Amino acid sequence: ALTLPIATTGEPILTRVAKPVTEFNQQLVQLTQQMLSTLLAAKGVGIAAPQVHSNMAVFIMASHPNERYPDAPKMDPIVVINPSIIEQSSQQVIGEEGCLSIPNTRINIARADQITVKYQTRYGQWQQQTLRGFVARIFLHEYDHLQGITLLEREQ
């Protein structure tokens, strides 16, 4: 699977609301494979479909320890499709974030420390999970991308 060009600030795709996935077909599998290759090549911890010019409600989370979050969990990439947030803790944590679409930028963002989420796997199976800490932060960052929101809109 080859890597895809990453949209950067100013490209309209980053400001649009992504559309729900209805066809769990080979085309979707190929998109997720290309998103994963792009994510790994960019050494990120997440990537959303709009960032590779696709308007589908799909993102990948791939937490791994990094200089900013050295104790981040090392996890197998998770493909998240048609996500919704069921609950967010009122307790928030401020943390530094980057964005593959906003190069050379680090912004401190307040996010809920714990969230309950629902999403479909690449096979269309519904999952409901509670996420905490850095993984919850990644989910919320990618979920924002599906709403057409980036760090620049969240910056105080």
Ligand SMILES: O=C(O)C[C@@H](Cc1ccccc1)C(=O)SCC(=O)c1ccccc1
């Ligand atoms: O633009 C993206 O979605 C990728 C972004 C995801 C993300 C980073 C940090 C917090 C939440 C979500 C990145 O992976 S930026 C590169 C990176 O690995 C990183 C940058 C700053 C802090 C921690 C990690």
Ligand SMILES: [Zn+2]
């Ligand atoms: Zn981003």
